[in-house]
Amino acid sequence: xxxxxxxxxxxxxxxxxxxxxxxxxxxxxxxxxxxxxxxxxxxxxxxxxxxxxxxxxxxxxxxxxxxxxxxxxxxxxxxxxxxxxxxxxxxxxxxxxxxxxxxxxxxxxxxxxxxxxxxxxxxxxxxxxxxxxxxxxxxxxxxxxxxxxxxxxxxxxxxxxxxxxxxxxxxxxxxxxxxxxxxxxxxxxxxxxxxxxxxxxxxxxxxxxxxxxxxxxxxxxxxxxxxxxxxxxxxxxxxxxxxxxxxxxxxxxxxxxxxxxxxxxxxxxxxxxxxxxxxxxxxxxxxxxxxxxxxxxxxxxxxxxxxxxxxxxxxxxxxxxxxxxxxxxxxxxxxxxxxxxxxxxxxxxxxxxxxxxxxxxxxxxxxxxxxxxxxxxxxxxxxxxxxxxxxxxxxxxxxxxxxxxxxxxxxxxxxxxxxxxxxxxxxxxxxxxxxxxxxxxxxxxxxxxxxxxxxxxxxxxxxxx
Numbered sequence: 009x010x011x012x013x014x015x016x017x018x019x020x021x022x023x024x025x026x027x028x029x030x031x032x033x034x035x036x037x038x039x040x041x042x043x044x045x046x047x048x049x050x051x052x053x054x055x056x057x058x059x060x061x062x063x064x065x066x067x068x069x070x071x072x073x074x075x076x077x078x079x080x081x082x083x084x085x086x087x088x089x090x091x092x093x094x095x096x097x098x099x100x101x102x103x104x105x106x107x108x109x110x111x112x113x114x115x116x117x118x119x120x121x122x123x124x125x126x127x128x129x130x131x132x133x134x135x136x137x138x139x140x141x142x143x144x145x146x147x148x149x150x151x152x153x154x155x156x157x158x159x160x161x162x163x164x165x166x167x168x169x170x171x172x173x174x175x176x177x178x179x180x181x182x183x184x185x186x187x188x189x190x191x192x193x194x195x196x197x198x199x200x201x202x203x204x205x206x207x208x209x210x211x212x213x214x215x216x217x218x219x220x221x222x223x224x225x226x227x228x229x230x231x232x233x234x235x236x237x238x239x240x241x242x243x244x245x246x247x248x249x250x251x252x253x254x255x256x257x258x259x260x261x262x263x264x265x266x267x268x269x270x271x272x273x274x275x276x277x278x279x280x281x282x283x284x285x286x287x288x289x290x291x292x293x294x295x296x297x298x299x300x301x302x303x304x305x306x307x308x309x310x311x312x313x314x315x316x317x318x319x320x321x322x323x324x325x326x327x328x329x330x331x332x333x334x335x336x337x338x339x340x341x342x343x344x345x346x347x348x349x350x351x352x353x354x355x356x357x358x359x360x361x362x363x364x365x366x367x368x369x370x371x372x373x374x375x376x377x378x379x380x381x382x383x384x385x386x387x388x389x390x391x392x393x394x395x396x397x398x399x400x401x402x403x404x405x406x407x408x409x410x411x412x413x414x415x416x417x418x419x420x421x422x423x424x425x426x427x428x429x430x431x432x433x434x435x436x437x438x439x440x441x442x443x444x445x446x447x448x449x450x451x452x453x454x455x456x457x458x459x460x461x462x463x464x465x466x467x468x469x470x471x472x473x
């Protein structure tokens with residue numbers, strides 16, 4: 009049951025994949041006979057690895073309920089029911105096959121150091137969950153004196169574990185589940201790395217991929233150069249295949265960002281709502297007065313005055329909201345003026361989590377999907393390479409910019425991209441090899457399934473109330 013988290017997310021993705029087969033829930037539900045089976049009966053056996061009927065039934069009931077909530081007819085659509093059963097079983101088989109093969113190949117234990125690391129990680133995760141649930145329980149107890157905080161915390165642990173695994177657990181049981189989950193994943197990862205250690209790609213394969221990718225990127229950015237910023241920065245932040253062609257017109261900059269620490273006052277949004285209400289009233293009244301010749305000119309004047317006052321109030325609140333960030337930005341700017349290196353000041357002050365060693369991309373020729381504000385672009389346009397800006401304020405916060413230089417246009421040289429390409433091609437080849445190994449293990453005779461038990465389950469709607 010350690011893969012319940014992964015199974016949950018895989019099932020959610022599967023819902024969208026088979027969406028075309030969704031049938032509307034029938035008004036007349038068929039009568040179903042509930043048949044009892046031995047809860048310890050194995051539905052999956054791989055060597056000494058077993059999935060019991062009870063474990064499978066818990067998962068099926070949980071995820072069948074998800075399907076039903078998504079609009080699938082789990083009562084009458086037997087094809088969808090069997091598809092879900094097969095999906096769950098296949099995922100469980102994969103889990104047990106990997107565990108069995110790991111043990112057969114001598115990868116069933118971790119070092120004491122790794123086990124200790126897992127214990128620390130699991131304990132921290134459990135502690136965070138407990139703190140979150142206790143905070144919620146204490147809030148509920150403050151509103152309702154009949155709520156017992158400790159009992160409520162345990163109830164919340166039960167709800168959380170049941171949501172993800174189909175099984176209600178105590179806090180202690182959840183803690184052990186987390187340890188077991190991380191331990192199994194760590195063993196599987198060590199085993200996977202060992203099985204794939206010899207997977208490589210040749211220089212010829214890299215060169216062939218490079219030639220095709222350069223041509224494709226050049227075509228894409230010739231038609232849509234505005235996409236380059238988001239694509240390139242995503243590659244630099246998260247990896248994936250390298251972007252191999254840059255259009256003209258992009259620059260690189262370093263960026264100090266300082267954002268307000270506290271949230272904007274609720275009063276600001278109340279006034280924003282009031283302005284929208286006034287605008288609607290003004291539009292209707294202006295039509296009545298100016299087009300139809302009706303009364304209401306005096307009210308139009310009142311609305312104009314109220315509008316101006318609301319705008320002034322919002323500007324005051326906005327100024328108060330940005331004041332601490334602006335003061336901190338001016339402090340950083342003062343250090344730059346005193347001669348400190350931009351990189352040093354940036355390291356101390358910036359809150360830009362999307363900046364890499366290469367800096368950030370910016371262009372005044374294109375508008376990207378996730379782009380800089382007009383204020384930032386206008387200020388950057390005044391800079392020359394090696395210069396930094398004054399403090400610039402926009403809706404995000406307070407910024408100081410440093411013009412690093414031009415982004416070289418054209419194709420990236422093969423040698424510069426070779427290792428990044430190799431890394432991605434190896435990952436792709438490893439995934440293909442791993443899937444092939446799993447399929448081979450599934451079909452080597454070690455897996456025994458009880459198909460009658462697997463397909464004996466039917467959807468039983470959860471009791472309401």
